[in-house]
Amino acid sequence: MSVPLTMAEEGEAGCERESLAAYSRGKLSLKDFEWPQSLRVSFPLVYSDSQSIPEIDLQALLGQQNDKQQQQLQLLSEAVSTCGFFQVVNHPIPASAIRCLDSHARKFFSSPLQRKLELAKAFGRMMTEFDIRPGYTCGSPLESPLKLWYEALLIAASDKDNVSAVAKCLCADEEEEYTFKDALEKFSFGFTKLARDLCTILLETLGLDANEILEEYVDGNEQGVGVKLLHYPPCPQPEKTAGLPEHTDICLLTVLWQDEVGGLQVCQDGCWITVKPNVDAMVVNIGDIFQVCSNDRFKSGLHRVALNKNESRYSIASFYNPRRDFKLTPLPQLLDSTNEAAKFRSMIPVEYRKLTFKETFNGAWQGVNVLRC
Ligand SMILES: O=C(O)CCC(=O)C(=O)O
Numbered sequence: 001m002s003v004p005l006t007m008a009e010e011g012e013a014g015c016e017r018e019s020l021a022a023y024s025r026g027k028l029s030l031k032d033f034e035w036p037q038s039l040r041v042s043f044p045l046v047y048s049d050s051q052s053i054p055e056i057d058l059q060a061l062l063g064q065q066n067d068k069q070q071q072q073l074q075l076l077s078e079a080v081s082t083c084g085f086f087q088v089v090n091h092p093i094p095a096s097a098i099r100c101l102d103s104h105a106r107k108f109f110s111s112p113l114q115r116k117l118e119l120a121k122a123f124g125r126m127m128t129e130f131d132i133r134p135g136y137t138c139g140s141p142l143e144s145p146l147k148l149w150y151e152a153l154l155i156a157a158s159d160k161d162n163v164s165a166v167a168k169c170l171c172a173d174e175e176e177e178y179t180f181k182d183a184l185e186k187f188s189f190g191f192t193k194l195a196r197d198l199c200t201i202l203l204e205t206l207g208l209d210a211n212e213i214l215e216e217y218v219d220g221n222e223q224g225v226g227v228k229l230l231h232y233p234p235c236p237q238p239e240k241t242a243g244l245p246e247h248t249d250i251c252l253l254t255v256l257w258q259d260e261v262g263g264l265q266v267c268q269d270g271c272w273i274t275v276k277p278n279v280d281a282m283v284v285n286i287g288d289i290f291q292v293c294s295n296d297r298f299k300s301g302l303h304r305v306a307l308n309k310n311e312s313r314y315s316i317a318s319f320y321n322p323r324r325d326f327k328l329t330p331l332p333q334l335l336d337s338t339n340e341a342a343k344f345r346s347m348i349p350v351e352y353r354k355l356t357f358k359e360t361f362n363g364a365w366q367g368v369n370v371l372r373c
């Protein structure tokens with residue numbers, strides 16, 4: 001789940017169960033990881049250019065008003081009002097920062113479980129308005145019938161104590177720690193710029209004063225930047241299970257980098273399509289908060305992660321969120337300017353998360369539908 005605002009963030013409970021760890025110790029069998037037929041992925045995964053998420057050139061989108069800019073805006077508007085997913089090229093996250101985080105993730109996830117569990121204990125402050133704890137997790141939330149075949153490390157990138165603890169655990173010496181922290185900072189900076197620029201454009205398409213809204217609800221959310229490193233180990237029976245079940249992310253926007261292995265699937269017009277990996281692009285999706293704020297104009301992207309038999313898959317996800325004092329509700333500025341009735345009832349984010357998170361892990365994702373009037 002997303003800092004977790006996606007599903008993977010249910011770290012605390014996950015670590016008690018340690019699904020994958022329990023499997024490697026022989027306490028769980030492959031049978032325990034089998035999912036109901038309705039949630040399984042069909043193989044082989046097919047990449048099709050005609051059936052894919054659109055690619056947006058950020059520089060063209062932010063550039064001068066001309067045909068190319070209009071074309072990008074058109075692509076973006078269509079993507080956010082249908083499947084809620086698109087890829088961005090020419091983005092501001094430096095490739096060197098991604099490479100550095102990716103190589104440290106690979107090293108960390110291949111280290112002994114005991115070492116990884118050092119980062120499982122709660123440390124650092126809670127993050128975001130959902131009170132997510134940063135740390136290592138390798139399991140499903142308690143009581144969840146679905147066992148998840150993945151592990152993750154969530155870093156609270158703006159919390160110095162958290163970043164230091166992670167750097168100490170992941171790096172061999174002070175010089176390496178410095179390089180790692182620098183990459184994390186550059187990644188977070190580029191991510192925040194990308195997410196804020198996209199939110200600005202999207203709010204403007206609704207005819208709203210984007211700066212006013214972002215200043216009122218989002219800017220200064222320094223606790224909100226979470227960087228989640230994910231690892232999906234090879235799975236002997238990928239057709240009977242998956243890494244993450246279908247879900248939407250509880251955030252404004254998710255920005256994701258996936259390695260060349262692939263496995264992210266997006267629901268488009270009721271069909272699952274596999275996102276073709278492009279290490280130079282960031283995959284972006286609308287989250288539940290944006291769907292509610294936009295009074296259903298933007299669609300939170302439904303997605304899941306397929307596994308494979310032979311290779312580990314790595315990804316890095318970041319979730320863009322409003323500040324802690326935010327209340328989940330259609331934007332009053334939008335309702336006023338359009339005279340529309342609210343399509344969703346309001347809720348405190350932490351309550352919303354409690355309500356939807358458990359259902360998702362039960363294999364019964366409902367997302368924003370729980371709030372529909
Ligand atoms: O690893 C991925 O591709 C997706 C991760 C994800 O959906 C999440 O953390 O919410």
Ligand SMILES: [Fe+2]
Pocket residue numbers: 001002006007247248249303
């Ligand atoms: Fe997700």
